[in-house]
Amino acid sequence: MLLDTPITIFGGSHLSGEFKAQPSKNAALPIIVASLLSKEPVVLHGIPRLADIYTILELMTGLGTKYRWLGPNTLELHTPELTSTVAPYALVSKMRASFILMGSLLSRAGHAEVSMPGGCAFGQRPVDQHIKAFRAMGAEVDEEGGNFIATRTDTFNGSYVFEILTVGGTQNAILAAVLGEGTVILDNASIDTDVVDMVRFLNSLGAQIEGVGTNTIVIHGVKELRGGEYTVIPDRIEASTMLIAAVATRSQLTVTNVIPGHLRAVTSKLVEMGAHILELDHNTLSIDARHGELRPVNLTTSEFPGFPTDVQPQMSALLATVPGTSIVMDKVYPERLTHVVELRRMGANIEVPEHTQVIQGKKLHGAPVRAADIRAGAALVVAAMAAEGKSVIDGVRFLNRGYERLTERLQAVGVHIEQNQQLVAAAMD
Numbered sequence: 001m002l003l004d005t006p007i008t009i010f011g012g013s014h015l016s017g018e019f020k021a022q023p024s025k026n027a028a029l030p031i032i033v034a035s036l037l038s039k040e041p042v043v044l045h046g047i048p049r050l051a052d053i054y055t056i057l058e059l060m061t062g063l064g065t066k067y068r069w070l071g072p073n074t075l076e077l078h079t080p081e082l083t084s085t086v087a088p089y090a091l092v093s094k095m096r097a098s099f100i101l102m103g104s105l106l107s108r109a110g111h112a113e114v115s116m117p118g119g120c121a122f123g124q125r126p127v128d129q130h131i132k133a134f135r136a137m138g139a140e141v142d143e144e145g146g147n148f149i150a151t152r153t154d155t156f157n158g159s160y161v162f163e164i165l166t167v168g169g170t171q172n173a174i175l176a177a178v179l180g181e182g183t184v185i186l187d188n189a190s191i192d193t194d195v196v197d198m199v200r201f202l203n204s205l206g207a208q209i210e211g212v213g214t215n216t217i218v219i220h221g222v223k224e225l226r227g228g229e230y231t232v233i234p235d236r237i238e239a240s241t242m243l244i245a246a247v248a249t250r251s252q253l254t255v256t257n258v259i260p261g262h263l264r265a266v267t268s269k270l271v272e273m274g275a276h277i278l279e280l281d282h283n284t285l286s287i288d289a290r291h292g293e294l295r296p297v298n299l300t301t302s303e304f305p306g307f308p309t310d311v312q313p314q315m316s317a318l319l320a321t322v323p324g325t326s327i328v329m330d331k332v333y334p335e336r337l338t339h340v341v342e343l344r345r346m347g348a349n350i351e352v353p354e355h356t357q358v359i360q361g362k363k364l365h366g367a368p369v370r371a372a373d374i375r376a377g378a379a380l381v382v383a384a385m386a387a388e389g390k391s392v393i394d395g396v397r398f399l400n401r402g403y404e405r406l407t408e409r410l411q412a413v414g415v416h417i418e419q420n421q422q423l424v425a426a427a428m429d
């Protein structure tokens with residue numbers, strides 16, 4: 001059970017030992033959705049046990065998928081037949097990734113009715129590029145009562161040039177074109193790690209997708225996909241969060257289960273700040289921020305391989321503790337700022353002229369705070385670890401969406417963190 005009870009963090013601990021990053025939430029979700037394209041069983045290793053994963057499994061169960069856990073992070077999915085092509089509001093509104101069910105349903109059944117998506121609420125998150133790509137390949141798409149209804153009347157063919165780089169839009173369009181007889185070309189496609197991992201998974205089942213990891217992706221439709229087994233990549237956002245936490249607490253930490261190449265934008269900023277990072281082997285990093293002064297830095301988020309927007313709030317929290325002036329701009333989601341007002345409760349000095357955070361770093365103090373989305377929650381956890389005194393963080397359901405057994409795993413590396421035991425016991429009843 002995932003508990004939505006507040007967590008208490010006593011600041012001032014140092015992290016130590018080894019932290020094993022979880023498998024990637026944002027890679028696992030589209031791969032689970034992509035499994036819908038095969039009638040055969042699919043076994044996926046590296047599925048984190050998170051609220052978002054349970055949400056997508058609930059959605060897929062409603063479409064005819066049967067699943068069972070074969071191990072702590074191993075999932076078998078089987079969709080011999082679709083029993084519905086409707087993804088309802090109650091579940092789709094919980095998270096963004098559910099919208100790419102539209103591509104899978106269009107591919108497998110030629111019809112999809114999917115509610116407008118939800119997800120973290122940090123400004124506008126339109127889906128116009130998804131819809132334009134579907135239409136460009138020949139789908140009919142209507143909007144009715146908060147739902148998109150898409151139909152394939154003929155084989156999908158054609159091309160689309162994305163007007164902006166979009167992870168979900170690229171995934172949705174690829175999924176729609178996998179089963180069929182035509183060829184679809186996507187230009188200005190996202191090269192994000194989560195797109196690449198989904199394409200590798202699909203190709204391992206027999207899909208014919210060329211150009212993975214480049215801005216031009218060509219999908220040759222195939223009649224069917226076979227079953228198979230696949231391992232999802234590690235979570236670069238969780239690993240980044242922990243590297244940042246190590247710096248915020250001036251600690252030494254080893255983070256395992258990482259792909260260092262996926263983390264470069266973050267690690268190079270941390271090195272610029274004065275942290276020492278060593279690549280111990282191809283999947284282990286060691287970070288040491290125990291000695292010397294940390295320097296403020298400026299950063300701007302952009303699409304992969306740039307600095308990830310999903311790490312911006314955590315990095316802003318760290319910079320709020322580093323003396324000097326840092327400037328942070330989120331070009332992907334300029335309004336991703338829900339952490340700011342909460343960090344101010346902890347004493348942070350952050351001004352936000354025109355969506356740019358101007359951060360004057362200083363020692364923070366503990367306070368009661370509330371997470372309003374996943375990474376804002378992670379930012380508050382980072383700030384609370386570095387602050388003096390006790391912080392109580394509410395809105396833990398958002399952390400549960402993105403971080404597996406966070407309290408327990410943070411305790412294991414030395415963080416003084418608790419979830420109220422009385423409330424925990426009551427929630428278990």
Ligand SMILES: CC(=O)N[C@H]1[C@@H](OP(=O)(O)OP(=O)(O)OC[C@H]2O[C@@H](n3ccc(=O)[nH]c3=O)[C@H](O)[C@@H]2O)O[C@H](CO)[C@@H](O)[C@@H]1O
Pocket residue numbers: 026027029096097124125126127128129130131164165166167168169194309310332333
């Ligand atoms: C479940 C999941 O994997 N979510 C991630 C995914 O979200 P998601 O796939 O929704 O993000 P996108 O890459 O699509 O969004 C990038 C930018 O494009 C804009 N846009 C997107 C689609 C569209 O049709 N029109 C449009 O204008 C968005 O508002 C945003 O400004 O990538 C984001 C950017 O790395 C991450 O923050 C999210 O954590």
Ligand SMILES: C=C(OP(=O)(O)O)C(=O)O
Pocket residue numbers: 026095096097118119120121310374375402
């Ligand atoms: C923003 C995120 O998820 P979603 O796109 O589902 O809101 C996230 O994982 O940080």
